Amino acid sequence: MADPTEMTPQRPLPEITPLTEPFWTAAKAMKLVLQKCAKCAEYQFPPELACTHCGSPVVDWVEVSGRASLYSWTVAHPPMLPYFHGRSPWPVVAVQLEEGPRMISNVVEIPVGEYEFGMPLVAEFEEVSEDVTLVVFRRAP
């Protein structure tokens, strides 16, 4: 039996579905896209089959600025999945995008002790597997 410490648990990755494929394809091309309602013009995230503001079935994918601010965060101490063993405490953030929606993400290159509510951030792209690039955030220049 293999020594479990030698196993490298995989990072849990998103299942890419017809609904979410445009988001992940854009991320791979280092672009952040959101759904925007063709009728009421509201942005939404995460992807849905219709506009969750007005119920219109027509939503378009549009590229957005990537500019955001830090809305809140936690630091997860006991790891809940094998990948995070040895990587905890693990900070997770919620960012408010300039266009309105919020996303869960990670902040890179800023120690958690320096996090501040409202701090300006900008999208960054972190390739984690052949088909998945995660959208993360760094300090805005």
Added chain:
Amino acid sequence: MIRDKTAIVGIGTTEYVRNIGRPELQTALEAIRAALDDAGLTAKDVDAIFKIETPSEEPNSELEVARNLGVPNLRAWGGAGYGGGAACAPVVHAAMTVATGMADVAVAFRSRNRGSGGRPWARTGARVPGSGAFEIPYGLVGPVQQLAIVARRYMHEYGATSEQFARVAVAQRACAAKNPRAYFREPITVEDVLASRMIADPLHLLDCSLETDGACAVIVTSAERARDLKQPPAYILGASQGMGPRHYMMNGLLYKDDPFDFPTIYAARDVYAMAEIEPKDVDVALFYDVFSAMVLWQLEAFGFCEPGEAGAFVEEGRIDWPDGELPVNTHGGSLSEAYVHGFNHVLEGVRQIRGTADCQVKDASIALVAAAAVVPSSALVLRR
């Protein structure tokens, strides 16, 4: 209108322990038989069954429960989602069913081996479906982490403190110390909570509900029939469910325009309207409390204080039994008695109305029971 048409006439539980050693169907049957005995009824009287469901797992079908109880015919049944948001919902459905004449005697129950049955998120696969695909890869995996982000924002917006969250756990443990069913009975202090290990900053271990195995059940029948049964009826004066707009589960609270626009706010509005009462009429509140911070959100949602004021409300001892103006979770709640998706809170509401609670609120005539604030929710007002 179902106001005052039905009553809870029987309650039953198993023991609450970490490793009960029996499947959830078996403990469900035990709790339901105990509730029927308490009411002076038998399985032959039962013609409806309602239960709490979780999206991810559901071991006890109404079919199996009815068959193993020996119920001659079910005329109504169903599961109410979602987990702790459904803490009151099976009773809401039971009351609707009985009040409309679809059935005469309804069972509502929850059975859960959360102490020994493993944590749902531990089964996360290599590829994450649904909206979790946008959270779990970033390390936001379980409920405590999902609510910790919301709690930190709440602290930022309203000035709430970790000491105030801790105060909830302390007040409830003081009650649990007098409750022989409670899993944790050793009194704790605010310092103990703050010194317990950090789980998801800002929430410490003692801010979190415990994890137990066990089951509980109640019996609902018409107000008319209730008057002839063994126990003093706990009349169902108000019953509601509420979801609000653009809602997700806990993982998606931050996708809402206002994450503090909780489902429980909608359940509160409707349960008060049906019961025709105001917050000042409530003698005791049983609030779903998977994490200490949620009790603050419930106090605000149900109008016991303004948004942002619940921290001070708690700190001033106003939820303490016996001296606070609104004793909360007099059984110890999910933080100290047991974690049964909050269904144990319904039973405590009934005990308060009967006058048989271990921490009895003197002359309690109105008990409010509320499910989880943050997921599609439900509420009950019980009266003597």
